[in-house]
Amino acid sequence: MLNYVMRRALLALLVALTVSFGTFALFYFATDPAQTIAGEDAPQEMVEAIRVQYGFDRPITVQYVDWLGGVLQGDFGQSYFWKQPVVALIREHAKVTLLLAFSALAVTILIALPLGISAALRPNSWVDRFALSTAVSAQAIPNFWLGLMLIILFAVTFPIFPVSGDSSWRHYVLPALVLGASSVPAVMRLTRTGLLDVMGSDYIRTARAKGFTGYRLIVRQALRNALLPIVSVLAVQLGNKLGGSIVTESVFSMNGLGRLAVESIFNSDIPTVQSLILLFVLTFVLLTLAADLINAWLDPRIRMG
Amino acid sequence: MSTESLLEIRDLSVTLPTDSSALRAVRGVSLDLRRGETLGIVGESGSGKSMTALALMNLLPPAARRQAAAIRFGDDDLTAMGEKALAGRVRGRRIGMIFQEPMTSLNPVYTIGRQLIETITIHGGTSVAAARRRAIELLEKVGLPDPASRLKQYPHEMSGGQRQRVMIAMALMNEPELLIADEPTTALDVTIQAQILHLLSELQRELGMAMILITHDLGVVSRAADRIAVMYAGDIVETGTTEAVLSAPRHPYTQGLLECVPGYREASARRLGSIPGIVPSMTGEIRGCAFAARCPRAVPRCHQEAPPRRPVAAGQGDAAARGFVCHDPEETRGLGFAGGDTGAGPAIRRGGDSVLRVDDASCTFSVRRGLFGKRKPLRALDRVSLDIRKGEVLALVGESGCGKTTLTRTIMGLQTPDAGTVTLAGRPLGEQPARQRARLIQPIFQDPYSSLNPRQTIGDIIRRPLVINRLGDAREQRARVHRMMEYVGLPSRVFNSFPDQLSGGQRQRAAIARALILDPEIVICDEPTSALDVSVQAQILNLLLDLRDELDLTYLFVTHDLSVVRHLADRVAVMYLGEIVECGPGEQVLNRPKHPYTRALLDSALSIEPALGVPAPDLAGDFPNPMNRPSGCPFHPRCPLADQRCRQQVPATETLDGTLVKCWKADTPPSGPLDFCPDHNNKEDAAP
Numbered sequence: 001m002l003n004y005v006m007r008r009a010l011l012a013l014l015v016a017l018t019v020s021f022g023t024f025a026l027f028y029f030a031t032d033p034a035q036t037i038a039g040e041d042a043p044q045e046m047v048e049a050i051r052v053q054y055g056f057d058r059p060i061t062v063q064y065v066d067w068l069g070g071v072l073q074g075d076f077g078q079s080y081f082w083k084q085p086v087v088a089l090i091r092e093h094a095k096v097t098l099l100l101a102f103s104a105l106a107v108t109i110l111i112a113l114p115l116g117i118s119a120a121l122r123p124n125s126w127v128d129r130f131a132l133s134t135a136v137s138a139q140a141i142p143n144f145w146l147g148l149m150l151i152i153l154f155a156v157t158f159p160i161f162p163v164s165g166d167s168s169w170r171h172y173v174l175p176a177l178v179l180g181a182s183s184v185p186a187v188m189r190l191t192r193t194g195l196l197d198v199m200g201s202d203y204i205r206t207a208r209a210k211g212f213t214g215y216r217l218i219v220r221q222a223l224r225n226a227l228l229p230i231v232s233v234l235a236v237q238l239g240n241k242l243g244g245s246i247v248t249e250s251v252f253s254m255n256g257l258g259r260l261a262v263e264s265i266f267n268s269d270i271p272t273v274q275s276l277i278l279l280f281v282l283t284f285v286l287l288t289l290a291a292d293l294i295n296a297w298l299d300p301r302i303r304m305g
Numbered sequence: 306m307s308t309e310s311l312l313e314i315r316d317l318s319v320t321l322p323t324d325s326s327a328l329r330a331v332r333g334v335s336l337d338l339r340r341g342e343t344l345g346i347v348g349e350s351g352s353g354k355s356m357t358a359l360a361l362m363n364l365l366p367p368a369a370r371r372q373a374a375a376i377r378f379g380d381d382d383l384t385a386m387g388e389k390a391l392a393g394r395v396r397g398r399r400i401g402m403i404f405q406e407p408m409t410s411l412n413p414v415y416t417i418g419r420q421l422i423e424t425i426t427i428h429g430g431t432s433v434a435a436a437r438r439r440a441i442e443l444l445e446k447v448g449l450p451d452p453a454s455r456l457k458q459y460p461h462e463m464s465g466g467q468r469q470r471v472m473i474a475m476a477l478m479n480e481p482e483l484l485i486a487d488e489p490t491t492a493l494d495v496t497i498q499a500q501i502l503h504l505l506s507e508l509q510r511e512l513g514m515a516m517i518l519i520t521h522d523l524g525v526v527s528r529a530a531d532r533i534a535v536m537y538a539g540d541i542v543e544t545g546t547t548e549a550v551l552s553a554p555r556h557p558y559t560q561g562l563l564e565c566v567p568g569y570r571e572a573s574a575r576r577l578g579s580i581p582g583i584v585p586s587m588t589g590e591i592r593g594c595a596f597a598a599r600c601p602r603a604v605p606r607c608h609q610e611a612p613p614r615r616p617v618a619a620g621q622g623d624a625a626a627r628g629f630v631c632h633d634p635e636e637t638r639g640l641g642f643a644g645g646d647t648g649a650g651p652a653i654r655r656g657g658d659s660v661l662r663v664d665d666a667s668c669t670f671s672v673r674r675g676l677f678g679k680r681k682p683l684r685a686l687d688r689v690s691l692d693i694r695k696g697e698v699l700a701l702v703g704e705s706g707c708g709k710t711t712l713t714r715t716i717m718g719l720q721t722p723d724a725g726t727v728t729l730a731g732r733p734l735g736e737q738p739a740r741q742r743a744r745l746i747q748p749i750f751q752d753p754y755s756s757l758n759p760r761q762t763i764g765d766i767i768r769r770p771l772v773i774n775r776l777g778d779a780r781e782q783r784a785r786v787h788r789m790m791e792y793v794g795l796p797s798r799v800f801n802s803f804p805d806q807l808s809g810g811q812r813q814r815a816a817i818a819r820a821l822i823l824d825p826e827i828v829i830c831d832e833p834t835s836a837l838d839v840s841v842q843a844q845i846l847n848l849l850l851d852l853r854d855e856l857d858l859t860y861l862f863v864t865h866d867l868s869v870v871r872h873l874a875d876r877v878a879v880m881y882l883g884e885i886v887e888c889g890p891g892e893q894v895l896n897r898p899k900h901p902y903t904r905a906l907l908d909s910a911l912s913i914e915p916a917l918g919v920p921a922p923d924l925a926g927d928f929p930n931p932m933n934r935p936s937g938c939p940f941h942p943r944c945p946l947a948d949q950r951c952r953q954q955v956p957a958t959e960t961l962d963g964t965l966v967k968c969w970k971a972d973t974p975p976s977g978p979l980d981f982c983p984d985h986n987n988k989e990d991a992a993p
Contacts, residue, residue, distance in 0.1 A: 123367075202409040208364055209404075210397035210424045210475070213388055220423070224414045299414050300459040 001303050004296050012289040019281045020071075024064050027274055036268045037080055071278070077271035081264065086275045089260060096166045097256035100179060100248070101241035103172055107180025108187055108237060113230075115184075116191025121218070123196060131192065135185040147178045147251040164253035175252045179245055183237040190233050195226040228295050235291035236284075243280035311482060311515050312338040312361075316374040319356045319365060319539075326588045330356045330369075332539040337626075340482070343509065343516040345530030345547065347523060347562075349838040351584055353539035354519045358485050362396050363388070379482065398428050401476030405488035407468035411460040417471055418456025424478040436478075443474040447504060464928075466497040473505065480512060487519045494704040494928065495865060499909035502529055502919040521839065523566055524868070524911035527551055528919045532626065535559050538584055538595035545617065545627035548915045555617060556629040557600045565843035567872035569913055576850070577843035577872070583808055594632065604634045657695030660826050660859055661716065661746075664690050666725035668711050668883075672932065683931050685711040686722065687883040693827060698853070698860045700870040700891070702906065703880035704928045709863050712880070713829050716861065718742045730826065740774060747820035751832035753812035757804040757819075763790075764800035767818045774823065789818045792855070793848060810841035817848065821856065831863045846873060867910040871895055879903045882931060882939040889964025899966040901944050938969065946970040 027033075034051035035042070051057050055066070070077065076086035119131035154174060155163040165171050198204060199222060207221040246258035257276060264272035296302045319331035331353040338344050348354045360371050361383065376383040383395065396402075404410045412420060421440035425431050437456070444452030447470040460468055469489065476484055486505065490498035506529055509516050520526050526533060526547065533550045535543040535558065543556040554560045563569050564578025582599040585591060594600070597607040610632070617627040668686035685708045693699050703709050714720035716727060718734050727734040729745055737745075747770075750756040757766055764786055771782045787797055793814040804812055813833060820828055830849065834842040850873060852858060864870060870877055870891070877895065878888040879902065887900040898904045908920055929935065929942065938956050941947035948969075956969045 202404060202406050203412040205364060206402075206404060206410045206472075206475075207412065208392070208396065209362065209402040211392045211427050213392035216427070221412060225412070300416075301413060301461050304459070304462070 001296065004303055005293060008289055008292050008296075012285050016282055016285050019285075020068065020278055021064060023274060023277050023281070024067060025060065027270055028060050028063065031268070031270060033080075033270050036270065071275075076275040079264075079269055079272045081267040081269040081272070086272050089272060090257065090275065090279065093255060093257045093260045096254050097242060097245060097249075097258065100172060100175055100245055100254065100256060101238060103176035104179035104183070104241050104245075105234070105238050107176050108183040109234070111180070112184045112187035113191055116188040117195055117218075119188075119192045120195035120199065128192075131188060135188050138181055139185040141181075143178060143182055143247050144251050146181060147174070147248060150174045150178060151251075166252075166254040166256070171252070171254070175245075175248050175254060178251070179241055179248045183241070187230065187233055187237060190229055191226070194229045195222065198222045198226045201225075224298055228299055231294050231298070232291045235287040239280075239284040239287045242283050309340050310337060310377075311340045311342075311379060312336070313375065313377040314357075314361070314373065315376075316372075317357065317360055317376065318372045319353070319360050320370045320372075321366070322368055322370075323588060328588050330539055330587065331360060332587075332591075334536075334539075334541055336534060336541070338483070338515050338517065340515055341509075341513050342532065343506075343518060343530045345526035345533045346517060346519045346536060347521065347526050347533055348536035349521060349562075349584070349840060351587070352536040354536045355487050356539075357536070358402075358487055358517060358519055361485070362400055362402070363391055364396075364402075393428065397424055397476075397481075398479045399481050400483045400485060401479070401481035403469070403472050403476050403484070403486045403489045405491050407465050407472055407492060410472055411468055413460055415459075416456065417458050417460065417463075421456070421471070421475055421478060424475050428479065439478060440474070443477055444471070446508065447471075447474045448500075449474075465493055466500065469493060469497075469501055470504070473501070473508070477508065477512070481514060484509065484514050484516045485519070486516060488521070489518075490525065491520070491522070495867070495909040496704060496905060496928075498525070499911070499920055502911075503921055505529070506919050522911070523551070523563065523569075523839070524913050527913040527915045528911050528917060535562070538591065539587055540595065540630065542596065542631070543629035545629075549617075549627055551913060551915045555615075555633070556596075556631050557602050558596050559629075561599075562839060563913070565840045566913060567843075567846065567868040576847050579843045579847060580840040583810075594630075602634050604632070607632050607634065657697075659692040660695050660730060661693040662690075662726075662728040663692070663712075663716065664726050664728070666690070666712075666715055666722040666727060668708075668715060668720060668722050681932055684883050684934060685931065686715065688725065689883070689885055690725075691878060691885060691888065693859055693861055694876075696853070696857060696859055697875040698862055698873050700874035700877045701861060701863045701880060702865065702867065702870055702877060704865065706928055706931060707880040708883040708931075709880055710831070711883075713748070713831055713861065713863055716827075717746050717748060717829060743770070744774065744823045745826045746829060747823060747825040747827075748829045748831060749813075749816050749820050749833045752836050753809055753816050754804075754836070756816055757812060759804055762801050762803055763795070763807065763815050766804070766815060767822055770819065770823045776823075785822065786818075789822050792821070792852065793818045794844075808841075809837050810844055813837060813841075813845050814848065817845075817852070821852065821858075824856070825858075827859045827861060829861045829863070832865070833862075834869065835864065835866065842869075849873070867895070867907060868912060879906065882929065882934060884939065884967060885965070886940065886967045887964060889962075889966075893962055893964045897962070899961055899964055899971040900940075900968045901946055901970065902940050905943075938967075940968075944970075 034047045034054065034056050037054070038047045038050050055063065067077070074087060076090070078084070079086050079089055082089060115131045115134065119128040122128055151163055151174065154160050161173050162168075162171050204217070204222060207217060212221055243257075245256060246262055248254075249256045249258040250262070257279075261273065261276045264276065314334060314336040317331055317334045318329065321328040321330055334353070334357055336344070336357075346354045346357065356365065356369075359365050360373075361376060363371060363383070365371060373384050378395065378399070381395070383391065386395070411417070418437070418440060421443070422433060422436040425436040425439060426433060440456060441452045444455055449455055449467060449470055460471075463471070489505065490501050493501065502525065505516070508514075518526060518529055530547050533545065533547050534541045535550065535556065537558045543550060543554065543559045550559060551563065554563055558580070561578060561580040565580065567577060580599050585595055585598060593606075593608040593610055594603070594612045597603045600607065612630050612632045614628055614630050615633065617629065665688045666686055667684070667688055670683045670685055671680040672683050689708075689712060701709055701712065711720060715722050718727070718737075718739065721735065729737065729742065734742060761769075764783070767786045767789060768782050771777065771785060776782070777785065787800070790797060790800065795811060795814050795818065799807060799811065804815070807815065833849070834845050837845060846869065849860065853860060862870075862874065874891040876889065877891050878885050879894070879900065880886070881902050887894060887898065887903045894903060895907065898907055911919070929939075935942050937953045938944070938947070938951045941951040944951065951969050954969070956967050958965050958967045959971065961971055
C-alpha cells in the first residue's frame with residue numbers, strides 16, 4: 001500500500017509541475033504583462049522600463065523558476081488590479097467557494113446515491129423510471145435557469161431564503177441546491193449502472209447462496225464494489241464545483257473564486273488569473289489522487305497490483 | 306447409502322419473461338434425491354439444468370417466475386418458505402452451492418477468511434473464533450497448504466484451481482445436507498478437474514452429503530454420479546442409475562448425445578454421430594415431444610401428443626428410479642444417429658512431406674509489474690521444434706499457460722521468435738509477405754461469438770479474404786462464397802444474415818468457410834469446438850475431417866480435450882511450460898505415453914466409464930507460474946519419478962519407438978500406477 005501511495009503521489013507531482021509550466025508558458029507567449037501594467041497608451045520607453053523593473057525581460061525558464069519558488073513559499077505575486085497580494089485575494093474568496101462546493105457535494109450525494117441505489121434494486125419499477133426521468137430533466141435544465149426559478153419561488157414568492165449574497169448559512173441553501181443538482185444525473189446514473197452490474201455478478205449470487213439477503217446483502221457484499229466508480233466520479237464533480245461555480249456564484253452574487261476569476265480576466269490581471277488556474281489544476285490533481293487512494297483502500301486488487 | 310428421501314421436486318417450472326412472450330426454461334421437472342446420493346443432471350446449454358438448481362433455493366434472476374407443485378427438502382416445503390426463511394434456514398446452511406466460474410464467484414474486495422467465516426456467522430449462533438477454526442480445518446481438507454495464512458489472502462492472489470477449492474470449502478462450512486455443484490470443473494484444466502472431482506467425491510463420502518452435479522460433460526457425470534437425469538428443452542427425458550442410462554440408454558436424445566462423444570463407441574470410428582437440427586424455441590407451448598423434430602425415430606404421433614413417462618423394467622428395485630419420457634415408437638435402440646458412412650475405416654494415415662517446420666524457436670516476453678516494477682522474463686517458448694506434414698492432423702495438447710497460443714501465433718507469423726526459424730513451404734516465414742503467408746495458413750478460433758465481426762454479414766465475412774487478395778471479380782467471389790458455404794453446410798439463405806442471427810454451430814461453420822476460402826495449406830484450429838455443445842461439437846469435428854479429405858488440408862489442432870485428440874489426431878505434440886515434452890504418432894503417445902506428464906494428462910481425462918470412479922489426483926500441484934521456471938526439467942516439482950538429475954539438468958530430446966521425448970526417466974516404465982500425490986499436504990504450490 002505504501003508503495004502504491006508513493007507511486008501515485010509522485011505521478012501527481014509530475015502532473016502538477018507539467019501543468020504549472022504549461023500555464024506559465026501560455027501567459028508568457030500570449031500576453032505582454034509590461035504593456036498591461038503600463039496601460040494601452042503608455043509610451044514604449046515606459047513599457048520597457050516596467051519590463052526591466054518587473055524582470056519580464058529574463059528568459060522564460062528563469063522567470064518560471066522564480067515564480068515557482070515564490071509559489072512554493074506561498075507567494076503568488078501581486079495583483080495588478082486589486083494592488084494586493086494574490087494569496088490574500090484567494091484566501092478571502094476561497095471560503096465562499098469551499099463552503100458552496102462542499103454543501104453542493106452533500107446535496108449531490110444525498111439525492112443521487114439513494115435514488116441510484118433504489119433504482120438499481122428495482123430495475124424498471126416506478127422508482128427506476130422516476131430516477132431516470134429526474135436525471136434527464138436535471139441534465140436538460142440549465143444551471144442559471146434553475147437558479148432563477150428557485151429565487152423566484154423561494155426568495156421572492158415565498159421569502160424563505162435571501163435572494164443573494166454570502167453572509168449567512170441561509171444564503172448558501174439555494175446556490176448549493178442549484179450547483180448540487182447539476183451533478184445529480186451523472187452520479188445517479190453511475191450509481192445505478194454500477195450497482196446493477198454488481199448485483200448481477202457471480203459473487204453476489206454466491207453470497208445469496210450463502211444466505212445473504214436484503215439489507216445485509218447490499219451493505220456487506222455489494223456496496224464496497226459499487227462504490228469504486230462512484231468515488232472517482234465524485235472527485236471529478238467536486239473539482240468542477242470548486243473550479244467552475246462561476247455561473248452559480250454570478251446568479252446568487254456570491255463573492256467566490258469563480259467571480260474572482262471572471263473579474264481578473266476582464267481586468268487582465270495576469271498574476272491572479274495564473275494563480276487561479278494553477279489552483280484549480282492542483283485541486284483536480286489532488287482530488288484525483290485522493291480518489292485513487294480511497295479506491296486502493298477499498299479494493300485490494302488496486303492496492304496490490 | 307441411506308434410502309431416506311432428502312429432496313422431492315414435483316412439477317417444477319421456471320418462466321422467464323422476454324420482450325414478446327415468455328421463455329419456459331424449465332417445464333414440469335420432477336426429481337428425487339436420497340440422502341448421501343449423487344445425482345448428475347446432464348444436458349446441453351439452454352436445457353434448463355442450471356435453472357432447475359437455482360429454482361430450488363429461489364436464486365433465480367429477479368424477473369424469473371417459479372411454479373412448483375412441491376419442493377420438499379427433508380421435512381420442509383421450500384415452496385412455502387419466504388425469502389427470509391429460505392436465506393436464514395436453508396441457503397448456505399442446509400444446501401451449499403458451488404458455481405462454474407471460480408474466477409468471478411468470490412467477492413474480490415474481501416479476504417478469503419472473511420468470506421468463509423461469514424458463511425457461518427451470518428446464520429448466527431457461532432462465534433467468529435469457532436468459525437475461523439472451522440475455516441482453517443476445511444481449507445486444510447480441500448488441500449490448500451498453510452490454511453491459516455490463506456485466510457488473509459484475497460481471491461486475486463489465487464489460481465483458478467485454488468479458488469474453486471475455496472468455493473468448495475465455503476459450501477461445506479455449515480456441513481450442508483445437500484451440495485449443488487453447477488459445472489464445478491468446466492472452467493478448469495483437465496488435471497485440476499480430476500483433482501477437484503476427486504476431492505468432491507471424497508468429501509461427500511466423509512460427510513454423508515447428497516450432491517447434485519450439473520454438467521454437460523458425460524465423462525464427468527459417468528465417473529461421479531450414482532444416478533443421472535438427462536435434460537432436454539427444460540424437461541427430464543430420462544433418469545436411472547448411471548450404469549443403466551449410459552450403457553443402455555432408452556431415450557433417443559440420450560442415445561444421440563452419447564453417439565456424439567468421441568471415443569464412446571470405438572476409438573477407430575471415423576465419424577461421430579450427430580443430432581440434426583437445433584433445440585426448439587422454448588417460448589410458448591411445445592406441441593408433442595420437444596425432441597420430435599430432431600428424432601430419427603419420430604412418427605406422426607410424436608409431433609402431436611405429449612409423450613408419456615415410461616418406467617423401465619419395474620422389479621429392478623425402485624421403478625421411479627429408471628424411466629424415460631418418449632412414445633418410443635420402435636423398441637429397437639441405437640439406430641439413427643450413427644452418422645452414415647462408418648465404413649470408411651480408420652483414417653488414412655498420411656505422413657507426406659513437411660509443409661511447415663519450426664526449428665528451435667524461442668520466444669521470451671518481458672513482463673513488468675506496475676509502473677516502476679522490475680522487468681522479468683517470461684519464456685513462452687523454449688527451443689521448440691516441430692514439423693507439420695502434408696495432409697496430417699497434428700494435435701497440440703497442454704494445460705493453459707503452456708505456450709500453445711504463442712506457438713500458433715509464431716507459426717502464423719503474428720509473433721516473431723527471438724531465436725529459431727519457421728519455414729513455410731520451403732521458405733523462411735519472415736521473408737514471405739503477410740498476404741502470401743495468410744494465403745497459406747488460416748486460423749479457426751475457439752469462440753465463434755467473438756471471432757466474427759458482428760457488423761458484417763456472413764457473406765461479407767467469408768468473402769473478405771478474396772477481396773483483400775483481389776481474387777476474381779465480385780460475381781466470381783460471390784459464387785465461390787456460395788460454393789464454400791455449401792461445403793461447410795451453411796444454408797445459402799444466411800448469406801445476408803449477421804453473426805448474431807446464427808447458432809453457435811453455424812457461426813463456427815462460417816468461421817471455417819472464411820478460413821478455407823483461400824484454399825490454404827495449413828489450417829490452425831485453436832480449440833474450435835470447446836465453446837460448443839457436445840452435439841454441435843460432433844457435427845463440427847465430422848465436418849473438419851470431411852473437409853480435410855475433400856480439400857486435401859493439413860490441420861494443426863490445438864485442444865485440451867484428449868478424447869477429441871484420440872478421435873482425429875495422426876500425431877500428437879504435448880507441451881509443458883513452453884517446451885514440447887513429447888511428440889509422436891497418435892497411437893504411440895496416447896496408448897504408450899513416455900513422458901510422465903503425458904501419462905498424467907491421460908489419466909485425468911475422464912472418458913465415459915460408469916464402472917470407474919474419479920481417479921485419484923493425477924498431478925501434484927497447480928501448473929507453475931511461467932515467471933518462476935523450475936531448474937532442470939521444468940516438470941520435476943510435479944513429477945513422481947523426479948530425482949537429483951531431473952532437478953539439476955535439463956533433459957535432452959531423445960527418440961523412443963518413433964516418439965520424441967524430453968525426459969530423463971522416459972525409458973524407465975513405471976511398475977503399477979504412478980503415485981502423483983505422495984504428500985497430501987503438498988498438493989498445491991509444489992513449485993517453489
